Amino acid sequence: MRGRVPVATGLAAAVLLLPMTSAQADPKPTIAEAQAKLKKLNSQADKIVDDYNAANEKYKKAKKKYDSVNDDYQKQYHQVDALRQSVVSIAVNTYQTGDVALMGGVFYGSDPESALSGMAALDQLSQGRAQQLAEYEAAIKGLKDKRDAQKSAFDDAAKTKSDLSKKKADAEKLVKEQKSLLVKLGAYNAGNPNSAGITYTGSASGNALTALQFAYKQVGKPYRYGGTGPGSWDCSGLTQAAWAAAGVSLPRTTYEQWSWGANRRVSLSKLQPGDLLFHPGIGHVGIYAGDGKVVHAPQTGDVVKVVSLSGYGSIAGAVRP
Known part of the structure; x- marks a missing residue:
């Protein structure tokens, strides 16, 4: 038994002989x-x-x-x-x-x-x-x-x-x-620039119906910052184009659309289809579709979609074009 290296001592020596780079590498971020x-x-x-x-x-x-x-x-x-x-x-x-x-x-x-x-x-x-x-x-x-x-x-x-x-x-x-x-x-969605969208079947009428029909036809197309269609959209680009189809000229940016609607604000308890819904900080906007749904272009890696009001997140205010 003479000459046998104790197990603990052998493991310690083995550790010391390992390359230091792997031990010092930054761990990959967890999910x-x-x-x-x-x-x-x-x-x-x-x-x-x-x-x-x-x-x-x-x-x-x-x-x-x-x-x-x-x-x-x-x-x-x-x-x-x-x-x-x-x-x-x-x-x-x-x-x-x-x-x-x-x-x-x-x-x-x-x-x-x-x-x-x-x-x-x-x-x-x-x-x-x-x-x-x-x-x-x-x-x-x-x-x-x-x-x-x-x-x-x-x-x-x-x-x-x-x-x-x-x-x-x-x-x-x-x-x-x-x-x-x-x-x-595993959550990146490239979308389809040629998506035919879906059909709007909600309760909107008048020019709000036209705006929502346009927005629903964009469902499935990718979000892209600066996007104004026809193959990709950002949030305010979508709302601007949808209401332009209905004959209403909105400014380009989210902040401008909020300012434009200073005299058109509506209570969240009295929402109607077609109303613009703004997140806190006025950095994001979508269109209320009625029946507790919102159509919007969310963010990078996602597509134009219809979500529930709860899925849309906090709402700072609404504007009726």
Whole structure:
């Protein structure tokens, strides 16, 4: 029996010889921990998505303004160019008849300032040409104003696009974390962008019926932040499109829809089909379908669905479009 190593001593030695990396590795999160983290991410999602939607709306408006100003600038530029050709003809005629030598900046300058700098030559021209040249001068000044407005609109659009890019990055990071956890939990639902939805058979009437029929046809389509259809939706994108089908124009974001309905609030005890139901914090919105049901686009990894009022969660208030 001499030389036998005691069992406890042998096990201790074996443990010491094991690689340290596996012992030091961070343990994988449990299902409960993953669920808790997902719940926290979902609570953050509403604000991040609404921030993204607000930035996107601001960018679209800024770009639309820039496009409009730029279009006006281009039209004015062509008008000025036509007047320039007319003024050049006057210059050529003046030169041929030996009147005066006009300042070249009036006719050949590459920008409004250089053209304006040569306008002193107007005083040297005969009265008969003054009106045509005055029109040219006014057009040049108008072009300069439009160019300045164009730059301002462009700068604003560029800034809002930068803000939008940051908001999008925040949303994408959140979505990646949500998707990873949902896959781990076996709860990720990719949905079907071509889902035919289901038929609404509730008690709604009038334009509320039209809105709910539209919303029910979206059931089964995936949730996607910033989604405004037709293949995916976020919560306010769905409510906006559903009521647009019924002839009612809602703002884009959840917060805007809540503010829009400031004078249209209704008691939760008097809900009617078609009413908009907002979660606390006004970060999520769905449509009351009647009979204790709500249709909404929940969150990443889920699809447009019909749930019970209790399954929908807490309600901060309701708006009747």
